[in-house]
Structures are given as C-alpha cells and as structure tokens.
Amino acid sequence: MEKSVMVVGIDDSDHSFYALEWTLQHFFSASPENSPFKIVVVHAKPSALATVGLAGPGAADVLPYVDMDLKKIAARVIEKAKEICAAKSVSFAFLQFDIAEIYR
Template structure:
C-alpha cells in the first residue's frame, strides 16, 4: 500500500457517469485543503482493443484497424486530461492514472488485484434491464467478481 493508506481504484471512461462518480468521490472522501484523504487514488481507464469492435462489425482492413487504434489512444489521452483537470480543480495533488487495454470488466478486476485495492468506485450508466442484458453491466460484473468492496455511484436523475 502506498504511504500506509488503503488503495481506492476509480473506474473511468468517456461517459458523464464516470466523471460524476470521480467528482462525487473527491467531494465525499477529500477535503480541499484538509488532512482527510483516507485513500491513495488510482484512476483506471480500460481502453478497448480494436479487435473487440471487429466482432461486432465484421472484418476490417489494416487501415481501419490503424484508424481505430489512433482514435482509442486519443480517447484515452482526452480522458486522462479530464481527470488531471478535475484533480487540479479539487486540489488533489497525487494523481495516478493508468490506461490498461482490454475488456473493462476484466481490466478493473485486475487493477483491484494489482493494487490490492480496498475499494473499487464505478459509475452506473443507469441501463435498464434490456440494455444490461444486451450490453452487459460492468458495475454488476465487478460487484460480483472484484476482490474488494465495490461502490457504484449513480448520477441523480434531473
């Protein structure tokens, strides 16, 4: 464990739901200039592998694969920058962002094991029963398979 603190892994993707979960976590577990910082934070972005998209759309040329790889790298950079900006805004100095490649369900469970995390924070996209059945629920999978407590942060309905 880093600095004797427990580890909190926070899942991050390009959705407003994960940004809300990150901001909610910082607001509730960190004070702006105080000493209440009970966890060492590790923000994890699971970058999909381009081949996983091909299973949905069929075969692709090398050019399409290259373009997909560039797009996925740009998305990871954009997400990392958003996290950095939020950490600066909230006066959180220690930033540890990891971009790991693979299925988010597996990546997050692996990150929990790798860092020996006590808590995994994940945003809920709020999918209904049908979408969850078709797309799968990362939060549901992690709640059942991660070797730590899982906090699912739901964005309030407006």
C-alpha cells in the first residue's frame, strides 16, 4: 500500500523548525517505520535580487555576496532539518529550490 505524503515547508526561522518537530512528534513518533505517511521537507532559497531589493550600478557588486550568504543559510537549514529528523529516526526526502527558478 502506498503511503500518503506529508509536506513541511521550512525556512531558517525557529517557527518552521518547531513545525517540523511538531509534525514528527505527532505523526511519526510512535513507530516511524509503521507510519502511514512519508515526509517531504521543502526549503525555498530566496533569490539574492529579491533579498537585496535594489537595482542600479552597485547592485551587481553586492549580489554575489548576498547569494553566497543565502547558500550558507540554506545549508544550515538543511543540516538542522536532517538533525531533527534523525533524532526522531525518521527518514525523509528533501526538496530545495531557488525561488528565482520558478519565475524563469
């Protein structure tokens, strides 16, 4: 029998990590392997341009640094989600995408 899929979207806020922990506690804690659900954790990395919100002569110089910082934040989000799921012995699928890719 195919399991239903539960999707949890997270960012780098404490609220989203709490939501992930709450979901795991209430739907996966008793026996993760016998859970009626699979879980997919989604993280959408904002684009540097949307984060900076400026255009003009200096924007091109700043954007690579902002993008590098956003990638570091995304890596931390992924690691923390992995730690939370591992603590509950829940395996998960992780989907990460760049918001800018949606609009292309």
